[in-house]
Amino acid sequence: MKNFTNQLFGLFQKSWWLEISTVSPSCEYYFGPFGSENEALQEQPGYMEDIEQEGSKVQKVLVTHRKTPAQLTVEYPQAS
Structure with a gap:
């Protein structure tokens, strides 16, 4: 029950997250949660x-203080 309560509380509590946007494919990746902005920044190079080793090009990186994202990977359709 304690784990369920922690998960439920986590839906409303804000934490630090890395938001990495890529092109080819066009995606947003969320990594976290982190306990502090500094911790997120320290982990950023590894992510x-x-x-990049998977062949994607990083377009933008943000460190955000937000609620848990609904999806950790969001892929956008390619325009033709």
Whole structure:
């Protein structure tokens, strides 16, 4: 029951997240939650490296203080 309560509380509590946007494919990735902005910044290079090794080009990186995202990976359709 404690785990369920923590998860439910986490839906409303704000935490620090990395939001990494890529092109080709056009996606947004959310990594976290982190306990502080500094912790998110320290982890940023590793996540960027993983994404780039998969062949994606990082377009933008944000450190945000927000509620838990509904989806951790959002892929946008390619315009033809």
